[in-house]
Amino acid sequence: MRENFLHYIWKYKKIDLRRLFTTNKELVRIVSVGEHNHNSGPDFFNAQLYIDEQLWAGNVEIHLKSSDWYLHHHEQDKNYDNVILHVVWQHDSEVFRKDNTSIPTLELQNNINKKALQNYQKLFSKQQKWINCENDIKGVHDFIINNWLERLYFERLERKYLEVEDLLKASKNNWEAVLFKMLAKNFGLKVNSDAFLSIANSFDFKILQKIQPKLLSLEALFFGQAELLQANVEDAYYKKLQREYLYLKQKFSLTNSSVVPLQFFRLRPTNFPTIRLSQLAILYHQQSNLFSKIIKVKTVDELYVIFNVAASAYWETHYTFNKASKYSKKQITKSFVDLLIINTIMPLQFSYIKHQGKPIEDFSWALIQQIASEKNNIVAKYNQLGLVSKTALNSQALLQLKTEYCNKNKCLQCAIGNTLLNS
Template identity: 35%
Template sequence: MLAEDFLYFIWQFQYFRADGLRTAEGETLRVIHPGYRNPDAGPDFTQARLFVGDVEWVGTVEAHVRATDWLLHRHQYDRAYDNVILHIVWSNEPAVLRRSDGSVIPTLCLSERVDLALLHRYETLLAESGAIPCAGRLGDVEPMRRMAMFDKVLLQRLERKATAVLTLLQQTGQDWEETTYQHLAMAFGFQVNAEPFGQLSRQVPLKILQKHRDSLFQLEALLFGTAGLLGHDEPDAYEAELQREYRFLAAKYQLNDTQLPPHVWKWSKLRPANFPTVRLAQFAKLLTHRESLLSMFLATDVSEHWLRFFQVTPSVYWQTHYRFGKASPKTVPILGATAAENLLINAVLPLLVAYSQYKDLPEYRERAISLLEQLPAENNRITRLWQQVAVPVRSAFDSQAAIELYKNYCLKKRCLSCQIGVNLLKK
């Protein structure tokens, strides 16, 4: 079935025969400007200009595959659509379309005015079964155009992540230190345990932990206890000490009813170095730093600084244990370089961009981009897909863009919202 994306494409670029244009109601039509694509709720194009008969109209344009979709979507009852000056459709099923005040909306049917070869190229592109629909034709796209799309999606990715940080800032009452702490905690969950890490950070506020940052043991007691990971029937000596300390601190700070259920933590298919116990021990060590978390995040644009910062050595117990009560025959490795790079990408950079937007300081956004360009490319299934089709992925800037393009365009087959797909369709 034809998608509305195709209608957006042919209207935006005016890829249809414009001679003798008439509306379904029989009036002459001349397009001065098609308008601008609206990415938000409401009509599909804004600020369009056209003549219907002898009258010039300025307003919005709505597109549907079938004329009756206007009725199905109940636009006739939505005041947001009262400014629609043209309804473009592919199939003009008989229907009189009206605004909420009862006035008739002109309709333009495009199915008889579009080159069938263009439609065929569009259908062929969408019919591709590969992970990247245009993989076989990427060589036809100029490298500069491909790079422009990578730049665009990279900025979209950074802005989306920054929006999540700003939402968190609202939830913390505009407290940047608490926001930084909760945001960092979720990043330490490395996707699999991001949600329980986030819950934990909300249960134990930073202001409590800061009172005990001179004692790594007390930080561990607060974090492991609230995480619901203390309480084995036969604890070893260290866990027993943590349990006693946690009971005292939980009573002091009224945390007894805030424990997470142990089942929220995921262990399956994780390497031992990624176990939540190991990550919590590393996180506790980070919180012993006396500097403000936010000031540390804003301090430097040198990636090596951040990699050293995240590669902490936890307490002695967690240098020989992956879980409570089970000593490892080998020393537990510190957080690896790849994991540290992941934290830099997913914790530091979104916060820099969010802070840039909040304070209107573009230098922090530029610093985030600079850090991405310094870091090596991520090596995962998605980046390997792009490399297999001869798209170079040389830095974290490239790999983050490649991930965003794949997840939000290729997988969803949004080829007509992608500069690469549009370029191929034009050809």
């Protein structure tokens, strides 16, 4: 038995309301269960109920056992002075407030909806499963699932909004700088995301804007701050980058002591940080005022045009500075742009609308619904269970579902779990 299940039972009145009595045989009639509190303090605020003929207004605290009141030291906490009812699974101790007045106790174990209890026990069985509801999820109506996935996608955007707000504060409300840092992080992909973000954070964005017309300067800035220009390499282009970076370092008093080391190991050559840094430099060399363009975009084709860039000419025959390779144009692929849309463009557009105080209805779903579902182990497993992911909105929502609900056993806060409990 879990305490959050008792929260569910109380919140949705999964009890026989006709025969509720306290442990002292007082009749209980619920007017309002109160507001569910997910923070510190009593579990439900502002409940209203009759105990015998007396109407009470106050808070409700829920525990597995009555004695948990003392285990959690509520008798010493003034925040619990206004508890009017103690709801428990098992009554094993009389409970008193700080002033020694007795708190009425409602025991649930013999008064619970039996079907709800059976569904709960089935959902949280000890059988080893990937997710708790994997044997029953196919029976949940598509309408419920689709609406829940939309809600989960918004939850994911809300979380990313907080990250954008932090970047915006650090950038002194410069949205162009925020976009650059977000793009840099995602150009690094999963392996080098922290390293690329640390590079972007290692210099003022105004420096990038000043040197933007000169590609050599941009590449020198990125490679130099990434500590890729410290070796003694006999290569003409490498030497030019070294000289340019030394000039920039002195002119702008650059430091890079906080930059995270780059990783090359187990990466495909096309994803080497050298290639991605060059592509990022080319992008900013070709595109000025990038944020003002991206924030207005409505179709993926527009973004494919904006991000239609390749690494500079040197990288057509190199993946690293010290070794030549077969000719290959290092073009940004559409699949890579799709990742940028998912992880940068959509969160940025959402955050910009929210930051301006505009209604969320102004946020467009168009971009994310134009992109095919991501392919990963989590999405593949949900597909096997019957939750077929067709768009990137679906796959992002499924990632949110797995990491924030299924992995944390938050079935009682999940629309799918609630549906199965009520079936």
